[in-house]
Amino acid sequence: MNTMTDEIYQERKNFFEEHAEGWLDMCYRNPETGRYDKHQKDFKRLFSLLPLEPGDHVLDAGCGSGVLVPFILDRITDSGILYELDFSEKMIETNRSRHARDNIRFILSEVENAPLDEAICDMVICFSCFPHFHDKQKATTELSRILKPNGLFVISHFDSAEGLNRHHASCHAVRHDHMPDEKDMPRLIHDAHLNIMTFVDEPGFYCILAIKESVK
Numbered sequence: 001m002n003t004m005t006d007e008i009y010q011e012r013k014n015f016f017e018e019h020a021e022g023w024l025d026m027c028y029r030n031p032e033t034g035r036y037d038k039h040q041k042d043f044k045r046l047f048s049l050l051p052l053e054p055g056d057h058v059l060d061a062g063c064g065s066g067v068l069v070p071f072i073l074d075r076i077t078d079s080g081i082l083y084e085l086d087f088s089e090k091m092i093e094t095n096r097s098r099h100a101r102d103n104i105r106f107i108l109s110e111v112e113n114a115p116l117d118e119a120i121c122d123m124v125i126c127f128s129c130f131p132h133f134h135d136k137q138k139a140t141t142e143l144s145r146i147l148k149p150n151g152l153f154v155i156s157h158f159d160s161a162e163g164l165n166r167h168h169a170s171c172h173a174v175r176h177d178h179m180p181d182e183k184d185m186p187r188l189i190h191d192a193h194l195n196i197m198t199f200v201d202e203p204g205f206y207c208i209l210a211i212k213e214s215v216k
Helices: 003-019 023-028 040-048 069-076 089-098 136-146 161-169 184-191
Strands: 057-061 081-086 104-108 121-127 147-157 194-202 205-212
Touching: 003 023, 003 089, 040 069, 040 205, 057 069, 057 136, 069 081, 081 089, 089 104, 121 136, 136 147, 136 184, 184 194, 184 205
Parallel strands: 057 081, 057 121, 081 104, 121 147
Antiparallel strands: 147 205, 194 205
């Protein structure tokens, strides 16, 4: 990375380190109920689209402090394995303190260099994190490598691509973190040997479901 790229990366990382402990409160706590149900309907919609089964192995890439953990564990049960991966040490520490379960593997790593075996996961989920990947093409290719043939690759946000880009532009630390446009995103997915099955980009909900190409 050059000097400018290093600075962008470090600003981004510092931002997530500084906000790790309060991330769930900041993003998901409903001030009216005091519970983490601000996006209850959105999570219900997202997980209605994901064919998770007991025993599945799932990578929660860019997991942060673990907002998806209860939803995933409820579906894969104790017989499945959940990999929680993030580049922020404090996010991983906060996640681990909230979710001490024997079938969770906590991994401190860049997504682009995830230390996981090839074809180990039935599903890879990138929730509320894809714009923050430093090298999106390398990250997508690496996550595809980790998927089993016919495994499912998921990108999701509770905002449109336009809304996300506008929001990130207003925050100095992540002002460079944008969602690829409707032309570049399919190319990224296709180049990683993934086939898009579902692509939703609407106010309040963004979701891509793509299938890993089977070995010929």
